[in-house]
Amino acid sequence: MASTTISAATPSFQIISTLRFDPDLPRVTSHNANDESYPVPAHSPYYLLSYHRDRLINAARHFEWDSALDFLQQGLDSFESFLDGSIPNREKPWRLRIAVDYNGKGSVEVNPTVAMDPLNLLVPSLHSGTQSTIWKVYVDSQSITPSGFTTHKTTARDDYTAARVRAGITSPAETSEVLVVNPDGEIMEGSITTPYFRRHIVGKEINANEAVWVTPPLTSGGNAGTSRRYALSQGFCVEQVITKADMVDGEECWLSNGVRGFVRGVVVLSR
Incomplete structure (x- = not known):
């Protein structure tokens, strides 16, 4: 690019x-x-x-x-x-x-x-909306170099399109997502969503024994998404670096964007 x-x-x-x-x-x-x-x-x-x-x-x-x-x-x-x-x-x-x-x-x-339950447009901590579909979440096999085109959303999206192709996602209608990764092995974001994972936080004013929802920081190179900003502002999640090596096959997660709101996902590492 x-x-x-x-x-x-x-x-x-x-x-x-x-x-x-x-x-x-x-x-x-x-x-x-x-x-x-x-x-x-x-x-x-x-x-x-x-x-x-x-x-x-x-x-x-x-x-x-x-x-x-x-x-x-x-x-x-x-x-x-x-x-x-x-x-x-x-x-x-x-x-x-x-x-x-x-x-x-x-x-x-x-x-x-x-069509969807409009309650799912709110952060999950504010509602008990219905979630009938669980998205499959893959991890890209290649890396993307962060730039202004990853921090900001533009029509220059060839890297994201290529990541979706590598993951076998051929249609925007599919309930599947691929996580893009920077050269340091850090998860940047999803190709069309912001991801959230349940993790233990060490060294912060949070109970180390209690897992919380985390999302990648912008320093990893991902987009400053609108639903991401909303989730952070409401305390639904905190920022933490998440690496490709941290991903667990079958773990549950959340995904969000400005059209779908918040949807459930499950990580798929082996196919």
Whole structure:
């Protein structure tokens, strides 16, 4: 993959963020999350709306795209109005892919998305939603070098596509995920999700005998995802380096992203 400096000088990519529009979300946040457990605007049908705008702003700032920053910093109301124009039917859930280019031009690709219990959009500690599907979670056989294209989400995703192919994941509809790994053997993230594992923490102000949910730190090279930020803000998890060697065949985990919310997974090391 080209370096951040070269590609940002003559950009052929866009910064992106993918989120869920769900008409049931305002009801869920109103009844199951108080003002401190869900980011504003709490009653929007756009999942983690402010976090998605923040993510795009941070990417534009990293790549020094001033025109994109001007577009994204107009305010949340303007950002939501921009998204509203793309919704075909406000009574159904949708998957939105927001893309912003170097010149500050934004576009939204809208597709139908899977029906699900909207409670699963909240962090697991806040609900007892139904989970009928367990995702299979594989570990990539090769490594990826961290860069601005792994820290920030862009259309330059060849490394992630290749990891999915190596894992035998051929369709975005599959309930399977592959964990990408940096050259030091540290888990960075999933190809389309943030992973969480149950681990014992040593040397911190946490009971060493009690396992807690952990997620890889950004220093391992992964993406600063929106659902990851939400999980950390609510104390669902803490950051800890997780290596490929730490993975246990058959262990249960959580996965999250801006469209599916939080889903259960199981690690598969042998096939």
